[in-house]
Amino acid sequence: MRLRLPRLASVLFACMVAVGASAATAAGYRVVGYATDWNGADARSLEAIDTLIFAFAHVEQGHVVLDGDATARLRRLLALKRIRPALKVTIAVGGWGAGGFSEAAATAAGRQAFAQSAARLVAAQGADGLDVDWEYPGHGESGIAFSRADRGRFTLLLQAVRQALDRQAGPGRHYALSVAVADGPFVDGIDIAAVEPAVDWFNLMTYDFVNRMTPTTGHHAGLDRSRLAPADARTADRAVHQFIAAGVPPEKLLLGVAFYGREFDDVQVGHDGLYRPYGRYQGEHPWPELVRDFIGRNGFVRHWDAQAGAAWLWNARTHAFITYDDPQSIAAKAAYVKAHRLGGMMYWEQAHDPAGELVSAIREGLR
Template identity: 65%
Template sequence: MPSRRSRFLPALLALLALPACALATPSAAAGRHYRVVAYDTAQQPIAADDVGRIDTLIFAFAQVVDGRVVLAPAARERLRQRIALKATHPGLKVMVSVGGWSAGGFSEAAATAAGRQRFADSAAALLADTHADGLDVDWEYPGHHESGIASSPEDRTHFTALLGMLRATLDRTGHGKHYLLSIAAADGLFVDGIDIAAVAPSLDWFNLMTYDFCNAMTPTTCNHTGLHASKLAPADARTLARAVRQFLAAGVPPRKLVPGVAFYGREFAEVVPAHDGLFQRYGHYQGGHDWPQLKADFIDRNGYVRYWDAQADAPYLWNAATRRFISYDDPQSIAAKAAFVKAEHLGGLMYWEQGSDPDGELLGAIWRDLQ
């Protein structure tokens, strides 16, 4: 009979031959960190508990004026207050987002090499002056003019060049500090003006705006921030999962994808009553409701009944008497999204926006479910 040592020696040698990543898998998986990224337009202070649950706060918005990234004096003061939070939360990163829906100037600034350098230089100067940690570019959208901004067929090429110029300029002016660079990106047809594979190397991550899948511009209701497709959804319906697959197929590393959660709902009126209003035509768009208002006035209140779309992993409200429909995110749908992020090894979750959840209930759900 072989000795105890000789029996275990082959197993030991095999273990030592494994790559380091294989040996570290259990502990690495347990210690994997997922980003919690907050867009912030709020006027009020952020509660200390909330700050402790946020990795990156994206302050919105700077604008493009005469080809330069500028921040108004009042906004600068609010940004200063946000950056001051880092004194008690040193791990917090604070970025500045430039743009937003209907904010123009991008196509014109990106059209020439000189314009791109002017944009990049002004962005770098703003970050250095305010002590912010990076820039988020929210151009909605390259090659598109639905928001009323100028666009060009050349935006796709120019956007790649603009982000490359930004990355190079931020690296050159950072003096050893790595400035973060991200973009807010939509999916489906709204991203055809971006060469996803070409811009990915310049970015730390993509903030995927996986919400507003239906709004005042769409013909029917839907799960406006649904994780998966409802059984009632058309074949081309937009979902978080389909957005992620679109970017993965373009070659983006999973850890660079941070899909979004909506801290608000969208309401539609005069909705065709079939299927409790889900994926039905409507008379007019009624408006948006932040999470506190949804809880106080709508969820199982005043004739609005909560339903759960198990296939889409999304809640919705239907008022049969008034024929009004509301789509939104809640802790249950957030848990499903967090599980999807973990299963797909994505970078984390982002949300719009901080002021829509003043008590931190939905943020708490994101933070808890990503642990």
């Protein structure tokens, strides 16, 4: 059943009341974070995390490989398993602007080369699985090669990866396979129903809804639609229902959280900058920078959109607007996860939360 907007505040309150529940209550939900690296001082966050996904391996000449300093960074994540043996560490291949997927998926031989190299890499590094982050099948907005045939070939590629991982694992062991996926038109190159049996879970990238390519400001990680948003605005709620309607079990869906904000400058006055045209996209700000320089500072005033379950900042003097996730919006998302019996929550990325404030908000919200 769809979460009705008037109920959002009451669900959020229920989530906050549940904070005092036992840790075992949260055990049924996954907390999964992407990590480009790990600062050893952040070890206090480990107990709140089930899986870290290393970002990124890449596709080179059809094979999944680690390049540059990626191997060293991955090994720092894997070393955390000595501190917390229950922690899983998987390897993501791809990311925005990372190509090679369409070419590898185009032939049976190419799919086998991709799948077998990925499975060997997982086993050789002592990792726990693979995350496929092709952004996006059938799309070339990031500058990568694509084909109209990507839709069917993506299914075949994931099936080949699943088989290769199972062969590499052998009896009694399971390597996880997840996929990072967007929503709306950005998922029309994926046959969701056909892909679902091959993967353990879907990492819903329910963020970046507004960015340098969109004509107005807005909530880049909004849970539901603001009254000011256009009727077709992308939201986390809409993404969840898109995947459920396609046949994905709710427990395979992980709702995405952004540990960074997006700033828009020269924003037209009105509605405190929300859903207004802008002159320049300024860039991203990780959570520590938001706390240090922007939230309640230097002319920025925080606002809360109860209908969307999202926060934003507006600077009336400079006409700058920042959209972001914070503990309050995370609590709303956690309540939504529980109300809809989803599989848990995912976030980008660990380096943006050195004090563990946002990871803790996720875990507390899911108790």
